[in-house]
Amino acid sequence: MKTSVIMxxxxxxxxxxxxxxxxxxxxxxxxxxxxxxLMCHSMMNPGLVASWRESRHSKITPEQGMQKSKLQKRVxxxxxxxxxxxVVVGCYECHALNTDQHADAFEHNGYTINVVVSPNDCAxxxxxxxxxxxxxxxxxxxxxLVNNAVYQDLIRSVNNPHHYADGQLGIGKxxxxxxxxxxxxxxxxxxxxxxxxxxxxxxxTYTFPVxxxxxxxxxxxxxxxxxxxxxxxxxxxxxxxxETARKPYTCSECHKGPDxxxxxxxxxxxxxxxxxxxxDTFDYTRVPWTMGQDFTVPTCATCHVSLVVSPDxxxxxxxxxxxxxxxxxxxxxxxYAHPHPKDADLSNVRNADGLPLAVELNGEPVDExxxxxxxxxxxxxxxxxxxxxxxNSEWVDNHFKRLHNTIEQTNKITAQGTQLIMEHWQNGYxxxxxxxxxxxxxxxERTWTSIWLFYANSTRFASAMAGGGDYGVFANGRYQTTExxxxxxxxxxxxxxxxxx
Numbered sequence: 001m002k003t004s005v006i007m008x009x010x011x012x013x014x015x016x017x018x019x020x021x022x023x024x025x026x027x028x029x030x031x032x033x034x035x036x037x038l039m040c041h042s043m044m045n046p047g048l049v050a051s052w053r054e055s056r057h058s059k060i061t062p063e064q065g066m067q068k069s070k071l072q073k074r075v076x077x078x079x080x081x082x083x084x085x086x087v088v089v090g091c092y093e094c095h096a097l098n099t100d101q102h103a104d105a106f107e108h109n110g111y112t113i114n115v116v117v118s119p120n121d122c123a124x125x126x127x128x129x130x131x132x133x134x135x136x137x138x139x140x141x142x143x144x145l146v147n148n149a150v151y152q153d154l155i156r157s158v159n160n161p162h163h164y165a166d167g168q169l170g171i172g173k174x175x176x177x178x179x180x181x182x183x184x185x186x187x188x189x190x191x192x193x194x195x196x197x198x199x200x201x202x203x204x205t206y207t208f209p210v211x212x213x214x215x216x217x218x219x220x221x222x223x224x225x226x227x228x229x230x231x232x233x234x235x236x237x238x239x240x241x242x243e244t245a246r247k248p249y250t251c252s253e254c255h256k257g258p259d260x261x262x263x264x265x266x267x268x269x270x271x272x273x274x275x276x277x278x279x280d281t282f283d284y285t286r287v288p289w290t291m292g293q294d295f296t297v298p299t300c301a302t303c304h305v306s307l308v309v310s311p312d313x314x315x316x317x318x319x320x321x322x323x324x325x326x327x328x329x330x331x332x333x334x335x336y337a338h339p340h341p342k343d344a345d346l347s348n349v350r351n352a353d354g355l356p357l358a359v360e361l362n363g364e365p366v367d368e369x370x371x372x373x374x375x376x377x378x379x380x381x382x383x384x385x386x387x388x389x390x391x392n393s394e395w396v397d398n399h400f401k402r403l404h405n406t407i408e409q410t411n412k413i414t415a416q417g418t419q420l421i422m423e424h425w426q427n428g429y430x431x432x433x434x435x436x437x438x439x440x441x442x443x444x445e446r447t448w449t450s451i452w453l454f455y456a457n458s459t460r461f462a463s464a465m466a467g468g469g470d471y472g473v474f475a476n477g478r479y480q481t482t483e484x485x486x487x488x489x490x491x492x493x494x495x496x497x498x499x500x501x
Contacts, residue, residue, distance in 0.1 A: 028059055033111065034090030040203055041091065052238040057089035062125050071288045071313060074242075076128035084124060097121040103193045104209050104224040115209060116191055118223035122231050132321040137344040139229045141187040141220025144346045148356045150439070154449070155183055157440040171441060180213065186254035188218025188230065219254070243284035246301040248275070255300075257461075258454040258476055260332045262300070265458075265467035271297050272467075291316060291389045303386050316389050317382065326383045328376035329407060331464060332457045336363045336414055337407045339370035340379070353433065361422070361433075363415045399466065406463035406472075410456040413481050420488040421448040429495045447487050455481040 030038075042049045052058055056074075063085040065075035084093055095113040098121055099105040102114040114121070123130035133139050145151050159182055161172040180189055192212045199206055211224075221230040233254075234245040244250055252263030266272040274297040282295040288309040289295070295302070302308060304326055307319035320326070324340055331337045338359045341349070349369045351357050358369040371379075380400060387396045421444070424430040430444050431437035440449055455477060462472025473479060 028061055028088045029086060030058075030090055031087040031092055033092035033096070034087070036109070037091035044202075048238050052090070055239040055241065057240060059088065061086055061088055065125070071307070071309065071315075074287055075125045077123070077125050078127075080125055089125070094121060097124055098225060101225040104191070104211060106196075106207065106209050108206065114224070115211060116214070116223050116225075117231075118225050118227045119229045119231055120223075120225055120227040129321040133229055133231075135324075135344055136229075136322045137324055137341065137346075138219035138233075140344045140346065141218065142184070142190065142222055142228070143220065145183060145187045145220075147347055150355055150357065153438040154440045155179065157438060159183070180216065184213075184216070184218060186218050188221030188228075189213030189216040190222040191216065191224050193224060241285075242287070246284045246289075246299055246306065247279075248272075248299045251300040258458060261458050261461050261471075261476065262465065264476075265461045265465045265471055266300070268469065268471050269465055269467040271465075275299065288313070288315075296390075298386065298390075303383060308386060308389070310389065317386050324379075326379055326386075328371075328379040328383075329464075330358075331407075331460045334359060335361065335418065335452045336365075336411045337456075337460055338365040339373075339376055341369055342371055343369075355433075361418050363411045363418075403460075403463045406460055410459050410481070413485065414452045414456050417448050417451040417485050417488055420485070420492055421445065423492055424488075424495070427495065427499075429492070444488065444491050447484050447491070451481055451484045455484065 038049060062075055062080045065073065066080065066085075068074070087093065092111070092113070094117045095115075096111060097114070097117075099112045099114060101120070102116070102118075104115045105112050106115075119130050119133060137144070145155075156171060156174065159178045160174050163170050163172060190212075191214050193209045194212045195210045196207050197210050199208060217230045217232045217236075219230065219233045220228055222228060223230075231240070234250055235241065236244055236250075248263060248266055254260070255262035257264045267276075278296065284295075286294050288307045289302070290309050290311055290313075291302075293311050304323050305320060306317070308316040310316060317326070324344070327340050329337055330340050334357060336359045341358050346356065346358070346369075349356055349358050349366070351360050351366050353361060355361075357366075359365050384396050384400065387399070391399075421430070421432065424444055425432040425434050430442045432439045432442075432445060439445055458475075459472045459477040459481065462468050462477060471477060
């Protein structure tokens with residue numbers, strides 16, 4: 001009996017030892033360089049390191065990621081540097097890539113590292129996502145804003161300091177820091193190295209590069225290696241969580257309104273209602289993301305980004321970081337909704353008035369710069385495939401029919417407002433386009449701007465995102481749009497009456 005017990009205990013001990021050995025062997029290897037980073041930064045930046053330890057990067061090597069099945073793969077690069085493959089993605093693996101291309105590279109404890117990790121660095125493992133994002137209008141958000149004379153006038157009239165003197169409001173010179181934390185917070189700044197600074201720390205004296213425009217995680221950030229964009233806009237440092245990116249709160253950071261009220265509309269939509277009620281039961285981490293199994297109501301990522309499949313692994317929508325390949329219309333940021341631009345770089349776009357807009361001031365799109373009707377249909381079909389995974393064809397068809405009608409109606413209202421502001425300009429009641437002056441720095445021009453920048457946009461988003469209801473009518477939609485129209489007309493009539501006296 002004793003012999004049997006001893007034998008059983010011996011077998012169990014052997015199994016346990018083997019299990020512990022296997023577990024230890026399966027612990028993901030961390031490079032010696034990253035281990036050295038962690039020695040100091042675990043004490044200096046414990047929150048940062050804790051985020052990384054919770055990340056997938058700290059738990060799986062690129063080599064293991066490449067072995068996943070096609071649908072399960074999160075690594076898109078087919079050729080990854082052999083030195084990177086066998087270790088987890090740690091501090092050194094991200095901050096020491098392509099140092100010869102980084103103006104922000106500097107010597108630190110015997111290593112050359114970069115302050116800013118750019119999309120070109122992430123491309124070591126995520127080449128497809130990097131390529132797709134470069135064709136995304138978000139990647140060009142910095143240049144499309146700061147190199148556009150119309151939007152620069154708008155920024156000046158909003159951000160620059162104003163002063164009252166001699167019965168007039170004057171506009172001063174730009175405040176760069178204000179621009180950094182306003183428009184460029186989302187569009188991105190241009191990160192430039194302006195020098196170096198020496199700092200005393202608990203670990204000694206160190207010299208660091210001084211970065212102008214930093215910190216920033218805007219979608220069109222110009223990085224010190226010349227690349228455009230910031231993966232951290234949607235995948236915050238240092239966890240880079242797909243769960244965070246898939247939840248609507250991430251998108252709400254920039255898409256809250258009233259100029260682009262996507263999150264506000266989502267909150268009051270039926271989708272948003274269900275998300276708030278049931279969202280804590282969804283699995284936001286799985287790849288692929290299975291409709292009806294991992295989640296039952298879409299978030300922003302479902303419709304615009306994620307690889308979505310049915311329970312039998314039939315692909316409903318391919319993963320994309322281009323975003324606009326599911327978008328037929330550009331709904332916001334311009335006076336009129338119009339077919340999506342052909343090219344994400346809008347620097348060469350001009351309408352008949354010479355304005356950097358892909359639409360005329362009467363609402364007609366400039367065909368040279370926008371996608372064709374056939375391409376619009378193709379993109380709508382890609383989006384509708386997601387809708388059809390929950391709704392029948394009649395529901396989906398009628399939804400898109402209403403959206404198209406809303407686009408037409410809001411464009412018509414904007415055209416009426418533009419006709420009224422043009423009459424103000426032509427009669428000299430305001431200084432604008434005919435005078436080659438700022439179109440946004442007078443009260444009546446703000447009334448016109450509000451029609452398309454705020455209220456027409458809100459109305460369109462309410463329609464596009466099935467938010468409908470009060471948001472697109474009285475909360476921030478049709479009522480305010482027509483109210484501004486009445487104000488434009490009343491102002492014009494008053495000025496004409498003054499001329500007649």
